Amino acid sequence: MDNKLEKIVQVLQGKFGAAFEEFRDEAHVFISAEHIIEALTVLRDEHEFALLSTLTAVDYWPQEAPRFHVIYQLTSLVQNLSVQLRVPVNGSQPKVPTATGLFQAANWREREVYDMFGIEFEGHPDPRRILMPEDWNGHPLRKDYPLGYEEPQFTFNFDEIDLRKPSPKE
């Protein structure tokens, strides 16, 4: 791993007691939800990580504690480095403080994570769904949400399936 990146990881470990993983030269730092805003501020203001490349989540269902990891991928253009912060979140009423105050890019990405995983971002200025319709039930990228399929219609069961098919609302 790069020397500069190692120093940054050490700073995070010293400040937040963070666990750390390395895989294929990538640094993954585990930070708790209450420290995440502080950690992002340190990275942005002291180590020039100006770009929040992406913000997403992973669901480890049926594991409950922690069920989700919220992932922050940060890029520093000046130092040409990347670092990934991972925030473990429990399954019941998952909540993470919002990063919109630091990175504008977090606004839509957090809405997407809320839409797809049902993780709430406290203090988000616009907490609506973004990709799914407003009246949608459930959060599609959760592992306990079925993929769904369409039943193939043949001549012998055409009418039967036709009756069960959902039709667009009036």
Next chain:
Amino acid sequence: MSEFQLQEIPVGPYKHLVSERALTGETMMLNMGPQHPSTHGVLRLLLELDGEIVVNCIPDIGYLHTGVEKNMEAKTYQKAEVMSDRLDYMNPIGNNLAYVMAVEKLVDLDVPERAQALRVILTELQRISSHLVWLGTSALDIAAMSVFLYCFREREIILDIFELVSGQRMMTTYLRPGGVWRDVPVEFETAVRNFIKIFPKRIDEYESMLTNNPLFLDRVAGIGKLSREDALSFGATGPNLRASGVNWDLRKARPYCGYEQYDFSVPTHTRGDVFARYIVRVQELRESLKIVEQALDKLPLGPVHSENRKFVPPPRSEIGVSMESLIHHFKLWTEGFPAPKASVYSAVESPRGELGVYLEGDGGPKPYRIHWRTPSFENLEILPIMAKGHLVADLVAIIGSVDIVLGDIDR
């Protein structure tokens, strides 16, 4: 069917996004899209207008949401690749590249040099074709009709080259984990050389119609300004970021597929308006062509995919004579190959910016989680900032200049 009714949009759900004047009815709320020729797909905008001036702009996306990320979790690594073409339909080969590079990083797979060079040639041709569609349609949005026809003429030549190498014009799935599908035919080099020969003059032609055209300049100069700080905070990448004065290109900063061997420059501009984004992309056309020419000159001979049979299927001819090959072939196409229980993030420079793939394996043959960091998503998010204070007609020019692809945004 019921008779036609005029539906009014309630302001209630958007109260926190509009100004107070909208609540008293002083300003007007207007719906634009999702079916609108200048929204480049199905983008819906809710506009708050003071006369003809945009006070607020609320993008509404998701009309093309197909659940690609969820669907990919149910497919093996090889089969999921087919879906990656369909995300950003202006840049299928670039999407393939982002995906196969993430898979290769996850399973630690080598790629031979000839395959790397072919990947560079094809993704750069794809970049040119994507920029041509952008140039044509965004010029068409502001009423420069003839540019559109010329751009599509040249794009057709590139699509013919894709058809030559992969059998498909658009959804090629030509790049595969470990290399490319198969070697290019003998006609490939002549076809690309012909394109390299004619294309510089064609770029001059487009520029002669636009760059110094006073009618065009009136529509683009000083419109939709994006400051460097806003661009970075909103996560803009690609030509939009470079037009705001930030020199950041993943091909230069973190070279992949051997980009470090090629001599090219990264065009930037400082004005950050629609004109700057136009200039940056037109210069990128020339730079991409330079890369294609160098890569074609250097194109090494040799295999086009990895010899690691645990991940790359054996050639057809071996299956009849080798027991191991038959087993590998059977295992790869029924079960797929396993990937370690770990995650990687790998990014490439697509025509629109940083196209990243977060890929997590669980030890089995299917991705546990795949997330596409698509550049258009972040680029569209800045639209309200750029549109504020401009006319509705200018909004059309701004949407065009951002170069969004809705398939890329909604996934």
